[in-house]
Amino acid sequence: MAATTAAIAGIGQTEFAKVIERPEVTLACEAAAAALADAGLAPADVDAMVRFDLETTQDIELARNLGVENLRFFADTPHGGGGGCATLGIAAAAVETGRADVVLCWRSRKRGSGRRPWATNDGAIAGEKQYWVPFGLARPVDQVAMMARRYMHEYGLTEVQLGHVACTIRAHAQRNPAATMTKDMDVATYLASRFVSEPLRVPDCCLESDGAVAVVVTSLERARDLPQAPVVLVSTAMGSGPQTVGMANYFGPSITTSPAAACATSLWERTDRRPADVDCAQLYDAFTPLVVQSLEEYGFCERGEGGVWAEAGELAWPSGRLPVNTSGGGLSEAYLHGFNLISEGVRQVRGTSTSQVPGASTVLVTSGNGVPTSAVLLGSDR
């Protein structure tokens, strides 16, 4: 472990909704200010920012609004939803190596009120997308459905099992006042819902959400002097895996192995903690099959068992072996490219989740695994 350890000292968020009228930059400012207030820090303390590269708010734009004096470290993370936890990994590396003291990471999104990225595909398709979009494989849901069908063939994953993933996470959302999708859903309701891209249905897909979440990273030493109990960045990792294509990842050795497999190897190499030590997990859930894959690739169960775990209730709070997405995740709380999974991971370690795992001291948070991905293992101090 590095001489300096990094920790999360503050989290902040706006409300989540299908449509928020305020501009994206305003939401970013609100979440950042809330995270700094939570950490007991002022904008003058911020000296670094790490940002998603699909974020429309520039770091210096946010810095100008907050009145930050100087960013002495700044970076962007690529790969869309795969880069969420990577912002924390880069922030931790900056803190551990003395390049920054207080790093602000955030995601502000007006998805519901803006145009979807896939909907910009039009006419002649350039770049690597020319090999699948002209055939109509244009939306993320189509691209994941192709993997999911093969996954069902190779490992026996069933539609009922995917339904259990969606229903379990929905039940968690129903306990969370901030969640935006809290309608009752059982597996029969799930199976009766319409297909978007067979074999995936509407409830297999994440929400369309507006909102923002921000996270403040600093050294563990400094965090111990701040109001909130520090949440230690026990391990951070990224991974691409071989021959990876974003989303339509069909040309490498296995289309059912995601970049999470490589990310998991790095994550566990950097800590003595093991999957069995994890109290709950916040797994990237843009689509239900990604949750099943992550359960297996991060080492909680064997290949082919993720769906079985879901059906057996192992992902459910409070009784399951590994409660998953305890705030409702991207499927039922809000879809902010996974940043609300990070804040929920922090709440679990602090003991303030609305579906609190008693004494949670080790929490896994993962980012999008249909693309080069990242993950963080969060832990309590001492």
Added chain:
Amino acid sequence: MSETGGVPPLVPEPDQVSAPFWDACRRHELVVQTCTACGRARYHPRPMCPHCGSMEHTWEPASGDAVLYSWVVAHRPVLPALADRVPLPIVLVELPEGVRMVGNLAGDAGELVIGMPMRVAWVDVTGTCALPAWRPAG
């Protein structure tokens, strides 16, 4: 599969690397980029062989055979260019040459089963673009 409702169809925009592949498609010929040095096929097209690092390659005729590797059926909401085509089956096939390709399904295929043999067919999308499609063989 011509223009629908004034919306231009989705077509690939060939670049320097991919042009030979799409040019062959326009002639209804399926070709596979093959490394001159190590002889291994690759898809999607790219400048360098990921197996041996050679920049030299040829475009070898493929047999036109494949097996069904996976498939989806897209339903609304879809891009305007696809609105008249849903529900739209899209397939992933594996070629004996050792590569996988995304493609459309040719005709009314009936029941699809992973592993079933497929045969290439062609769809002329525009005057300058044909795309490979696949129909169950035999």
